[in-house]
């Protein structure tokens with residue numbers, strides 16, 4: 001199997017309104033693809049449906065992860081199979097300590113793979129080194145999950161989770177928004193460090209700038225619930241110049 | 252005109268007559284048990300709910316397991332109303348017993364029954380700063396019986412104490428009617444925690460009374476986990492200025508449990524403050540009730556009180572009933588109340604699951620998070636851990 005992700009003719013309704021209208025997207029193993037598109041065109045919806053969020057009615061199509069249809073799986077089962085979504089808006093959860101959460105997530109995935117639970121010292125070591133790479137202050141990790149984190153800190157914390165969970169299919173939903181220039185570099189380096197032949201990435205962004213750091217193999221234009229054009233990274237530059245108007249449909 | 256007494260009330264009446272509590276027996280014959288027409292019992296109609304009243308206990312030996320072990324605590328057992336003092340109390344603490352009950356808050360029939368039927372009250376006077384936690388371990392043992400017990404704690408001026416009371420015992424259909432009275436002297440600092448861990452057939456009624464003198468500081472925490480029917484009624488009176496109290500509580504309800512915490516806070520003098528922070532988590536067909544009444548007397552200017560109840564419903568058949576009531580006769584006060592009731596937040600649940608955490612584990616992480624605030628207020632680590640373990644056991648069951 002050489003494709004990590006295949007989205008085939010995906011149609012999704014939310015509250016009786018069709019949001020995704022036949023998405024087709026194939027990401028081969030080891031490739032990084034970017035998706036760009038207008039506000040409200042359905043990019044986050046696609047990422048949520050991939051991750052298994054409730055409240056979406058899938059009327060047609062399928063999503064294959066490494067050849068396996070995942071649409072019937074629980075969100076945690078998809079995560080365990082190597083899917084990771086860095087949220088556009090990470091959720092604040094008061095009362096759940098960040099470290100407790102990280103450990104629970106890592107152990108849940110280890111358990112699913114039939115591995116032993118992580119020993120605390122090993123866990124601490126892994127977190128520390130990932131936090132260091134992403135220049136995350138250890139004081140932040142002592143707080144409740146995402147609570148009181150700045151916009152940029154939340155995004156970094158998402159990447160920290162990804163670095164610890166080592167998924168094979170990473171989806172970034174506007175991970176760059178809210179990041180300052182330095183943070184953008186740090187986060188991109190964190191992401192690039194994980195790029196390899198067995199890991200694929202889908203980067204949803206509004207800004208061509210990110211793609212200078214995380215250079216995509218393919219750029220897709222998303223409009224009105226589907227992918228309307230795909231090309232190489234120069235497509236992002238062209239979008240930056242001319243906007244989305246030419247891709248709007250006159251239906 | 253007298254009400255028609257039902258079977259349970261008849262038994263209670265006979266019990267009172269047999270013990271020679273003639274005056275109360277005469278009163279009781281007229282009114283019987285509280286019904287929902289009685290505001291304080293609006294959601295806990297005891298005439299309907301109490302069920303069979305077993306015979307008064309004739310004493311028992313304690314055979315049940317210690318359900319909450321607090322490392323290093325000074326523990327006093329009260330077994331079926333009988334005080335058992337085995338160890339020498341720590342310095343500054345005087346432990347004794349007195350005949351009869353002492354607690355008789357307000358005009359409450361349940362408290363009066365307790366007072367009339369309690370044979371022996373445990374009295375603790377405390378002077379100084381006690382590091383040792385006092386654990387009053389009330390057991391209801393043996394065959395199903397009707398048990399009354401009482402504790403009076405007097406924390407003298409400038410003294411500090413941490414007291415935990417637990418209620419547990421054999422899993423029979425006991426009727427336990429217990430009372431606690433805590434008097435805080437000037438500048439006294441007290442943490443008072445009550446945890447009902449009774450078996451799931453027990454009917455547990457409790458009356459708690461507080462008196463706060465000048466500059467006293469109280470943290471009160473009630474946890475309901477056990478019993479088929481549990482009701483704690485709390486009566487607190489601020490009688491000295493500059494006193495502050497944090498009242499908190501938690502109902503963990505499952506199966507058919509009926510669990511009621513009703514508080515009555517009286518700010519009778521100026522410059523006193525309180526917070527009331529209660530939570531309920533209900534499963535199955537459980538019913539949680541919180542009634543919060545705050546009274547601010549005419550001269551109690553500058554009172555500041557903020558009451559809050561938060562409910563978490565884990566099943567469609569469970570119920571949470573909340574009734575806040577503010578009675579304010581002073582004009583320069585800050586008083587408020589708020590109540591929320593919800594289910595587990597779907598977005599939070601999805602977020603946790605999207606990282607690989609299984610649904611059940613993610614749920615219990617979120618329930619623990621909901622409870623964390625209450626436990627975080629308990630500053631003694633050993634105590635906090637013990638209380639968290641009570642909640643954890645409930646979650647795992």
Ligand SMILES: Nc1ncnc2c1ncn2[C@@H]1O[C@H](COP(=O)(O)OP(=O)(O)OP(=O)(O)O)[C@@H](O)[C@H]1O
Pocket residue numbers: 014015019037038039040041042043044045046055088
């Ligand atoms: N739960 C929902 N209920 C109703 N409408 C929804 C819901 N979720 C999404 N939508 C609608 O679906 C459309 C697509 O939303 P989505 O968040 O996927 O867009 P997006 O491409 O990610 O936009 P942005 O670039 O602003 O993040 C929008 O019109 C949005 O209002």
Ligand SMILES: [Mg+2]
Pocket residue numbers: 043044045088173174
């Ligand atoms: Mg979006």
